[in-house]
Amino acid sequence: MASSSPAPWGAVCLLCALSLGMLFSSTLHASTQPDTSAPWREPIRALWTINPDVQVARADLDAAYARARAADQPLYNPALALEAENADVDRRTAQLSLTLDVSGKRRARATQGQAELRVAQAAYDLQRQLTAQQWLKVWSTLSLATRQRELGQQRLALMQRFDDLAAQRLKVGDISSPERDLAGLALGEAQMQQATLVGNEAAVRAALLALADDTHTIAPPPWPHSFPPSTASMAPRAVADLPQVVLAQAREASADAAIRVAQRNRLPDPTVSLTGGRVRAGPVTDRVIGVSVSVPLPVLNSGRADVDAARADADAAIAKLQGERLRARAALQEAQARYEALRTAAASFQNSRAAAFQERTALQEKLWRAGELGTSDYLVQLKQSLDTALSGLELENQAWQAWFDYLTAAGRLNDWIDGRMQEAAP
Known part of the structure; x- marks a missing residue:
């Protein structure tokens, strides 16, 4: 009689359930990874299409493509010469000549053209990264200036209310005249500081417009509510793969190719000519066919100086690469x-009581109205709260700017913009 054995099937079911649970958990974890670059993705891609510096780099790249195609073309075109002479001897001849590239000049120039193309491509990639970094940092500075101006507006409103309340309390005798004057001075100082903040915001906005004047296409996103991730999420690329190093390597390879071009230019190429025609002398007419070969003699200019100059340029390119x-x-x-230090400090500030600006100012005003806090003490504490809030905004902005600098130094800014976060370094 066959007996059922539920234990193995139960183990299989349990294993399947655990596997599905782990798969669901890992999928949920991956889906909840914050994509901090999403707000900037479309604005930066639009920026790359209209920024003048990127357009210059793109035009240089297109020119390098054309020069690479030109360098791969044959160096010499055939030449046709027609000759006619009426004298004692009538001559009618045609000559076809062609210089032969027996020294490999075309191959050397094609190699140099490809090397120059790689230089232009690396310069274009680097320019896009530098433009994105510059725009992100200016945008973060503008966001800081805007939030500082908004915080300053709150300060101005607080000081205006404080001045109005001081005038009312002076009438009923709750405060003295010097304390009333102190409130008026505080209001005037707040108005001057607010004018400075407004001017700073206008200056930074102008710097942003200098990068791309199409404000409808390049709409800066709102300030993110989250901190940038840890550097572990964007491991740096190998030094050899960094854009600035790739550009230096391409220039060094181009300088090496220039040496071979200079060496090939020293070698003369022969010119082969084929002549055919008719010669008539009186009643006698003869057909003539001739072949000639001419070779230039590198006597006056051997081209050695060009080779020496190319080698010196190559040595300089090697030193620049190092x-x-x-x-x-x-x-x-x-x-x-720097980024890790600023990120840690900004996170600590945000989680501390120092970041509770609204609660603290409301409590200070309540204590002052109740007479438990003197006017001068209230102003000192309010100023301290405002200065701390402004410093917190500055610290958070510095953390974001340090994040942009890290991504640039790590060669991962474009990866971050494209949303490739947890990618391992090549």
Whole structure:
């Protein structure tokens, strides 16, 4: 008699349930990863299409494509010469000549053209990254100036209300005349500070318009409510893959190709000519066919100086590449350390009592109205609260700007803009 054995089936069901649960959990975790770059994605892509610096780099890239195609074309075109002579001897001849590229000049120039194309491509990629970084930092500065101006407006409203209340309390004798004057002075100072904040916002907005004057296409997004992620979410690329290093490597390869071009230019190429025609002398007419070969002699200019100059340029390109690698490593270490420090400080500030500006100012005004806080003490504490709130905004802005600097130094700014967050470094 066969007996059922539910234990293995139960284990299988349990295993399936656990697997589905883990899959659902991992999918939910992946889907809840914040995409901090989403608000900037479309504005930056639009920026790349209208920014003058990017347009210049794009035009240089198109020119490099054309020059690469031109460098791969044959160096010499055939030449046709027609000759006619009426004298004692009538001559009618045609000559077809062609210089032969036996030294490999075309191949060397094609190699240099491809190297120059890689230089232009690397310069275009780097310019797009630098333009995006510049726009993001100016935008964050504008967001800071706007929020500071809004906070200053709250300060101005508080001081205006404080001045009105002081005037009322002076009438009933709750405060003295010097305390009333102190409220008026505080209001005047707040008005002057607000004018400064408005001017700062206008200056930063002008800097943003200098990058792209099409304000309808490039609409800056609102300030994000979350902090940028940790640097672990965007591991830096290898030094050799950083845009500025790639550009230096491309220039070094182009300089090497220029040496080979200069060396090939020193070698003369022969010109082969084929002549055919008719020669008539009196009643006698003869057909003539001739072949000639001419080779230029590099006597007056051997081209050695051009080779020496190309080698010196290559040495300079190698040195620049080494320097770029050193600067890239140093910039990455500095940007990473600065960002982590600012991010930690900004998060600590936001989670502390120092960030509770609205609650604190309301409590201070309540205590002053109740007579439990003197006028001078109220002004000192209110000023401290406002200064702390402004410093908190500045700290948060510095954390975001440090994040943009880190992404640039790590060569991951474009990846972040495209939403490729948890991507491992190449």
